[in-house]
Amino acid sequence: MGPISTEIEIDLPREQVFAALADLAERPSFTDHFLTDFHLLRIDPVGIGAGARFRARGPLRSVWMDTTIVAAEEPFRIVEEGLGGRTNRIPNHTVWELTESPGGLTAVRVSHWTEPGALDRGLELLSAGSHWQARGWREALHRLRDRLESDRQPAERVAIAGGNRFATGIP
Numbered sequence: 001m002g003p004i005s006t007e008i009e010i011d012l013p014r015e016q017v018f019a020a021l022a023d024l025a026e027r028p029s030f031t032d033h034f035l036t037d038f039h040l041l042r043i044d045p046v047g048i049g050a051g052a053r054f055r056a057r058g059p060l061r062s063v064w065m066d067t068t069i070v071a072a073e074e075p076f077r078i079v080e081e082g083l084g085g086r087t088n089r090i091p092n093h094t095v096w097e098l099t100e101s102p103g104g105l106t107a108v109r110v111s112h113w114t115e116p117g118a119l120d121r122g123l124e125l126l127s128a129g130s131h132w133q134a135r136g137w138r139e140a141l142h143r144l145r146d147r148l149e150s151d152r153q154p155a156e157r158v159a160i161a162g163g164n165r166f167a168t169g170i171p
Contacts, residue, residue, distance in 0.1 A: 002113030004134045008141040009105040011149055014098045017106045018075035020148060021096050024052045024067075030143040034136030041066070048072050056084065058132050065092055084114070091115045108144070110137055 010017055020026055025045040028038040034057050041051035051068035065084030072078050080094040097109045112133065 002133075003111050004113065004137055005109060005111040006134065006138045006141055007107060007109040008145055009101050009107050010145045011105055013104070014075040014100060014106045017108060017148060018078070018098055020144070021078055021098075021108075022046055022050075022069065022072055022074075024050045024069070027052065028054075029147055031136075031140045033139055033143070034133070036062075041068070051082070056133070057136075064088070067092070067094060085116070108141060110141060112137060
């Protein structure tokens with residue numbers, strides 16, 4: 001499916017927008033309308049190697065997917081790769097590109113695509129996946145802009161799957 005691409009301008013410096021995108025613990029604050037059941041895959045949710053697993057909702061079905069940040073060129077680009085689908089066999093890719101726009105704005109472009117095999121491609125076509133995902137990514141960018149420009153903190157940061165790994169109250 002795809003690639004699906006959408007773009008928006010945010011009235012913040014590129015470095016601030018990059019920091020928000022590179023922190024997977026903040027991802028549900030703007031994608032939870034179509035990516036649900038978000039779980040982090042390691043303690044440090046920021047930068048190369050950070051990963052998450054989530055359910056991508058569609059109009060007819062939802063599938064589990066995961067993503068891992070495999071490249072980060074601060075403050076220009078973040079590349080994520082993962083697997084998804086019923087048996088975790090569909091490669092997926094997400095690329096975030098940040099460029100300076102006139103007036104101190106930051107243009108954020110997200111591109112997402114999957115590489116399904118023959119059987120999975122048929123299921124994606126039947127479930128209207130690309131249209132649904134395109135709408136989800138557009139809405140996600142609007143929600144990201146609204147949250148960052150209003151300086152609201154995410155309601156709740158995502159926890160590591162399995163609970164808190166840090167001891168509290170012990171010196």
